[in-house]
Amino acid sequence: xxxxxxxxxxxxxxxxxxxxxxxxxxxxxxxxxxxxxxxxxxxxxxxxxxxxxxxxxxxxxxxxxxxxxxxxxxxxxxxxxxxxxxxxxxxxxxxxxxxxxxxxxxxxxxxxxxxxxxxxxxxxxx
Numbered sequence: 001x002x003x004x005x006x007x008x009x010x011x012x013x014x015x016x017x018x019x020x021x022x023x024x025x026x027x028x029x030x031x032x033x034x035x036x037x038x039x040x041x042x043x044x045x046x047x048x049x050x051x052x053x054x055x056x057x058x059x060x061x062x063x064x065x066x067x068x069x070x071x072x073x074x075x076x077x078x079x080x081x082x083x084x085x086x087x088x089x090x091x092x093x094x095x096x097x098x099x100x101x102x103x104x105x106x107x108x109x110x111x112x113x114x115x116x117x118x119x120x121x122x123x124x125x126x
Contacts, residue, residue: 003066004042004043004044004045005041005042006042006068007039007042007050007065007066008039008040008041008042008043009040009042010064010065010068010072011039011040011053011065012040013072014057014060014065014072015040017072018057022036022037022040023036028056029052029053029056030052031049031052035049039053058074059073059074060072060073060074061073061074
């Protein structure tokens with residue numbers, strides 16, 4: 001079938017774009033190397049294989065893969081872009097919080113070390 005050959009050709013182009021080899025992709029997807037080779041060579045393959053490919057390679061545009069229309073890579077929607085910005089903001093806040101907590105831990109360690117030179121009130125003199 002011509003369509004399998006076209007899909008295989010486009011998938012091969014995508015792999016080349018991402019500098020991925022057949023064996024590497026096979027390992028990533030849990031396929032055998034021959035299964036990946038069959039796909040890129042346009043041999044018959046099941047929808048389960050395409051489902052796994054599209055679920056893993058989330059930047060791969062399915063419209064382009066199946067029809068050749070559009071660009072190879074998905075373009076981010078405004079909502080996805082906003083999510084990325086929000087995620088980066090949250091990550092930065094978490095980093096700042098971690099640094100604050102590290103400083104407090106160090107302060108408490110110093111206080112604890114200073115306090116270890118004192119005897120506990122209930123200890124008898126020797």
